[in-house]
Amino acid sequence: MTLCRDELKVFEGRVAAAGGEGKDPVNEAMIRHWCEAMGDTSPAYRGPEAIAPPTMLQVWTMGGLSGHEGRARAYDELLALLDGAGYTSVVATDCEQEYLRPLRPGDTITFDAVIESVSALKKTKLGSGHFVTTRMDVRAGGELAGTHRFRILKYAPANGEPTVRRQQKARPRPVVNRDNAGFWDGVAEHRLLIQRCTACDMLRFPWLPGCNACGGQEWDTVEASGEGTVYSYVVMHHPPFPAFDPPYAVGLVELAEGVRIISNVVGVPCDRVRIGMAVRLEFLRADEELELPVFRAVEGGAADSGSEA
Structure with missing residues (x-):
């Protein structure tokens, strides 16, 4: 079913969330956890004059498992309209953030969100659908601290058995930009x-x-020399995703040089991956166009206890 442009445009500018409140004020503990996970050692994020890393902007607005009150009907109505037209699949495509002032421990966070735009019908490799962009204004103590734009694609999976088979074989492509x-x-x-x-x-x-x-x-x-150890890991069981065959291990690997990288741990059953296990870099030919760095368990490598998720 094809939706006319006017049916979608009427949602632009409507409220997606109103009067949201951060579950916790900006706090040192969460900043420390973030910096440890990201390997960010900047002194700006420590001490009595500490600020929060700017990229944590969205973190302070997250509702956790219990969610937030104040989500407006408009967003749910838009998603229901797209679902009813056959655009039942969804994928997050990108986000953009703008920082207007630093956030500091003790700041109380409030936010509002609007549906900024709904695109005309677009054709993608996943299928045809509409891009939906929401803009969240994040405030600290009532003062605008930044904006967060989040974009999803609501789409109908491409039809045809040959296309489905190609999608099942192809890994998602990394985003390559001027920075990486x-x-x-x-x-x-x-x-x-x-x-x-x-x-x-x-x-x-x-x-x-x-x-x-x-x-x-x-x-x-x-x-990098290619030598490393498993710093942490999870075993992915769900949800299943084309081109991946669960269960499989995703490791946070600490390289001999001291930095950490997320990649698959291969060469050993996923239930035998352990924290402290020695691994060695190799390159996996995922398909005819894509190679990826992965880490193969070294036989006899040290291991401690681990956790599975």
Whole structure:
């Protein structure tokens, strides 16, 4: 079923959430957890004058399992309309953030959201559908601190058995942009490249446009030796997804150089992956167009206890 443009445009500008309140004020504990997970050692996020990492903007608005009160009907009505027209699948496509003032421990967070735009019908490799963009205005103590735009695609899966089979074989493609293109160029040459700040020599991964330790903008690269250990991991059982065959292990691997990377742990049954297990880099030919760095368990490698999710 094809929806006319007017049926969708009427939703633009309507409220998606009103009077939302952050479950917790900005706090040092959550900032510490974020920085540890991201490997961000910037001194700006510690001490009595600490600020929250700007990219945590959305974190303070999340409702957790219990959700938030104040979600407006308009968003649910729009999704129901798209579902009824056959656009029953959904995938998050991207987000954009704008930062207007730093957030500091103790700030109380409120937010409102609107449906900013609903696209005309678009054809994608996944299928035809509509892009829905919401804009959330995030406030600290009543003052606008930033905006968060989140975009999804509501689509009808492409028809035809041959197309479905191709989708089942093809891994999702990484987003390659000017900030990380050098990393993927290295992968194509079977080299795992780590950024190094030329101002303070700090290594960083994943790739970033600036140093998260000193703020330096200049950098070069070092090639990882390929040796590492499993720092943490999960075993994915659900949901099933085309091109993946659960259960499989996803590891946070600490490289010998000290940075960490998320990738698959292979070469051993997923229920035998353990924290502390030694692994070694190799490159997986996912399909005719894509190679990915993965980590193979080293026979006899050390292991501690682990957890499964």
